[in-house]
Amino acid sequence: MLDKVAPRISGEIPLTYQRRADAIMGALSDFKGEPTPITKDAHGFIENAMRVSRKQPINGGAANGRTMLQTSRALRSINNVTLLGFTTLTSLGDLALPIIRSQSFSSWAKAQYNLAADPEYSRAMKEIGVAMENIVHDRMIHMYGGVDSKGSNAFFNATMLTPWTDMNRKMAGAVGYETFKMYQTKTAKHYNPNVALENQSRQYKMAYRQLSMFGMQDYAKGQRRGDTSLSDRKLLDDDKALRMGVLKFANQSVFQPNADDTPLWAQTPTGALLFQLKSFPLMMQRMAGNVLTEAYRHRNFKPLLYFMTLGPASGAGALAIKDIVQRRGGEDEKSPEVRVRNAAKFMGYDEKVHGNEQNFLGWYLEGLMQMGGFGLIADVLHSSASQVDNGAYGQQRIWSTLLGPSYGLGNSAITMTAGIKDAAMGSTPASNAKERSAAREFASRIPVVGGVRSAREGITDRLAGEKSESSGGRSAFKSGFSNAFK
Numbered sequence: 001m002l003d004k005v006a007p008r009i010s011g012e013i014p015l016t017y018q019r020r021a022d023a024i025m026g027a028l029s030d031f032k033g034e035p036t037p038i039t040k041d042a043h044g045f046i047e048n049a050m051r052v053s054r055k056q057p058i059n060g061g062a063a064n065g066r067t068m069l070q071t072s073r074a075l076r077s078i079n080n081v082t083l084l085g086f087t088t089l090t091s092l093g094d095l096a097l098p099i100i101r102s103q104s105f106s107s108w109a110k111a112q113y114n115l116a117a118d119p120e121y122s123r124a125m126k127e128i129g130v131a132m133e134n135i136v137h138d139r140m141i142h143m144y145g146g147v148d149s150k151g152s153n154a155f156f157n158a159t160m161l162t163p164w165t166d167m168n169r170k171m172a173g174a175v176g177y178e179t180f181k182m183y184q185t186k187t188a189k190h191y192n193p194n195v196a197l198e199n200q201s202r203q204y205k206m207a208y209r210q211l212s213m214f215g216m217q218d219y220a221k222g223q224r225r226g227d228t229s230l231s232d233r234k235l236l237d238d239d240k241a242l243r244m245g246v247l248k249f250a251n252q253s254v255f256q257p258n259a260d261d262t263p264l265w266a267q268t269p270t271g272a273l274l275f276q277l278k279s280f281p282l283m284m285q286r287m288a289g290n291v292l293t294e295a296y297r298h299r300n301f302k303p304l305l306y307f308m309t310l311g312p313a314s315g316a317g318a319l320a321i322k323d324i325v326q327r328r329g330g331e332d333e334k335s336p337e338v339r340v341r342n343a344a345k346f347m348g349y350d351e352k353v354h355g356n357e358q359n360f361l362g363w364y365l366e367g368l369m370q371m372g373g374f375g376l377i378a379d380v381l382h383s384s385a386s387q388v389d390n391g392a393y394g395q396q397r398i399w400s401t402l403l404g405p406s407y408g409l410g411n412s413a414i415t416m417t418a419g420i421k422d423a424a425m426g427s428t429p430a431s432n433a434k435e436r437s438a439a440r441e442f443a444s445r446i447p448v449v450g451g452v453r454s455a456r457e458g459i460t461d462r463l464a465g466e467k468s469e470s471s472g473g474r475s476a477f478k479s480g481f482s483n484a485f486k
Contacts, residue, residue: 072269085448096314111174176249
């Protein structure tokens, strides 16, 4: 009937009409001609999910209007540029994540060797698209809650975050390919052709499960393509399933959250502000959940072992580098030295080997948080405990963690206004505390420089004077703050 009433162009039914007719027939087949059970709310959710995938604003009134969208994007861009100057150093721990995901250090080592020694191997990984620099893969900006601006993209290129992430994703794709080959070999080694899949050995089931996580189960021995060796590199160019598997492995190892990974409410203008800086920890939480599931449900403790050892070690290395580069070590926490980290005694501790027991566990716990992007939250938690002139500073930092950095941006504006007003009008008793708080907020928002503690405190002293109960600090603030803009 649909063909009979179809429009025709040069005697042929247009392809668009054919596809719509197929969709109608599919709906009739699915619902047997009955009215759809989809509610109005469900229809709205589906429509908004489709709009997000097409990079369109979500429907929902003035809260999702163009003005709010532009405001949200501008605030997130400001936060990106002023707060994330050292995110590349935070991401140094990404090197360990593909090993945890693959559960195989040998696969990681083979991938590094092949990438370095074989240009064709490297080309194949690049053409799969694991590090594709275009909007299809959304770039690293989705890590911070949504596409913000060309300025943010340019900033991340300038700080080397984009090329660093591209390199890690390319490496992760290669690790995924080597991992698939390893698990295919394991299924061939442990396959029993005389029993059904559910009765295969534990080793076979574990390898099969790992392949199926990335859509590669057909390559397990005894399955449809079990006799096709993944070692044939032509498959990297020709096999869509393998290419998609490599992409999925890279996405789950070196995180690049996209619209499918972020809750729909967090993709509204307001939700994006609240969710900023939270996408990365969310992805890390999912990896941790997978590791714990493997250990608890399947008695596979290998990923947990890597997670609890190699993960914190890589995070600790990133912490040490950040301590030196950001000059946040030493007794004054303003020197290019490794910061002391204290915690309770940890089992396995040996005083002769590890030194102070609290320092040892402090490195372990902070290293664990640093791994996979938790360092963004770790920095906020550490800052909230730092000694500052304004006692409410720690509270503001905690609320900024919960409500997004734009909350802190508003507080920064209020603090700076109060400091300028106090410097202009004076206060009783005389104190430069508000002026120092204002100067510190200003310094902390200077891109890159604001992330260096000694530079930030130096600017604070220069603009507002050293901490003092005398009026001299206020005078220094007046002259210093005005000179900063000359």
